[in-house]
Amino acid sequence: MTTIGDVAKAAGVSRSTVSYALSGKRTISAETRRRIDEAIAALNFTPNAGARALKTSQTMVLGLLLQFHEDEFAPAMLQYVLPVTDAARALGYDILLMTESDGAAALTRVAQSGMVDGLVLLDVTHNDPRLDALRASRQPGVLIGLPGDTDGLDVFDLDFGDAARTLVDHLHGLGHREICLVTPPKHVFERGGAYAWRFRDAALERAAHHGIHFSAHYGESRHPGIEQSLHAILDGRPGATALMVHNDASVAVLPSVLHRRGVRVPDDLSVVSLYSTDFGRNFLLPYTAVESSPDELGRLAVERLGRRIQFPGETGPPVVRFIAAELIDRGSTS
Amino acid sequence: MTTIGDVAKAAGVSRSTVSYALSGKRTISAETRRRIDEAIAALNFTPNAGARALKTSQTMVLGLLLQFHEDEFAPAMLQYVLPVTDAARALGYDILLMTESDGAAALTRVAQSGMVDGLVLLDVTHNDPRLDALRASRQPGVLIGLPGDTDGLDVFDLDFGDAARTLVDHLHGLGHREICLVTPPKHVFERGGAYAWRFRDAALERAAHHGIHFSAHYGESRHPGIEQSLHAILDGRPGATALMVHNDASVAVLPSVLHRRGVRVPDDLSVVSLYSTDFGRNFLLPYTAVESSPDELGRLAVERLGRRIQFPGETGPPVVRFIAAELIDRGSTS
DNA sequence: CTGAAAGCGCTTACAG
């Protein structure tokens, strides 16, 4: 392994001068700089990240905590990983990926041992057990997803209430008076997936305000329940003229379910949903929907985290920031 | 931050004794051990990973390199990430995730700076530019996916030739004499996705051997080409009694396409494919298929890498290991 | 503009 000492020797200068040349933290004469650059190139030198981290107490690594729930639709998760990774690299950080089922333990292990400068939590639930671990760690963290207690935490999430109201208003404006909502599965509510009830409750309230007949039904997320539940919901509400789907697994199979039933969109039924453009592209979804904005959420969260790390005192109090709902009309309503 | 020195002071012993108590590398008296354990618990001490890495030259981190191709079906990638992460944790390693488009540069950066003990490359192509970087790095690496030149590398992959022959034999045994194959998109071939032609060429050869009318067609991976290409293929071969699909995006939409055409499986058409059980579950795929085994591939690759890291001299020459094809009959053929 | 020295938090020969 070539070290800064090898470079110093080859260039005929001290190790500190090489270090300063690398960091640019003091002026170096042109001649010295040339010799150092040559030596670095000749020896193919890269500073050791561990030694640097030990000295500076900065690892330039962020921890990313995923949670894989048995009952969850996996493809929906990857959409957040890529934007987070990209945004981190743009700030000079690498990503340490943790997928252990005991997320709190993973967080504590990695934070305590000083492997990361900050933490990004995905798929946050209402009563997320990782939050106490995060509050106890000396590294800052950001959440993507709203927990019940946001005390002391930076939180980024879609405004699910706004999303629900936007969709209800859209359908109401088109004259719909009986609407069905397919929600996430029951166990998502039970384990504290707050986005599920934030969306549902806001939709219910808005529909009541408009005097719309509105009914919410649990969807499924696992084969073969997904299709069965959709059929049952549609069978049970023959008078509904519009369907709202807030369930990734359900909306992914909806085209095939509707085809099987001979239902044409939007002639026989208007359909609206909530998903990302990328997700829709992967599953060929043609529905008017609120954009779930994983790219923007990931980027905002990481940029905030970067500021917290680099300017600890100056970043201000924790923020809870909601992305406003943006409706993308794909012509699936009438 | 609490250090090993704080623990030593609290326990009234030297730092080296604490270190040995932690590592178990020498015997410690019961009384001393008790005092050390108490101090560690009281101070909530965890050794600093960076300092340990600097001293031992072991980071206990593996780099995982993904590649996201514009034209690729993203959900297929995540299936490999989880098994790799799980297998790594089981061996005590964490995972540094790299998703940069310039994978060779990312590999070199992370390897040269000593951030990882080893590297896992996913989505390897025939002429993968990351391989030279890997060969030049001092850390060992494993590939999931077969490159053109395996010299010096440990490689794990599905036996795509075996898979193709298994499927052709299966259909031939059922009496099929005209078969269509949907391959990955043309650009996958062009960029060197060897699995694409390994599967196709083996299928062609085996079909010829059986005297089967066999035609291979490029599928698509992006909306709306996926469905269109399937329709075109089926329109062009009305005499085909069986369809082989080696294309994640195509097989994901196949149920809906066949429904639209009023084609019943297996009564009107037999269908076979190649995907993982997990993938099939997410997309509700009912087809008889060869299992693509991402779990096993990920686990085998990481375990091999772990041995290379821990027993550099004793692991033997590089291996190229193919997982045999296993047919899972889901009743989509007759 | 540059160098010698201390120190980040560990591990491990060396010595007793």
Next chain:
DNA sequence: CTGAAAGCGCTTACAG
């Protein structure tokens, strides 16, 4: 069974 000391590869006050 335990301790004092050296050293991993850096960065950064301190000094000139």
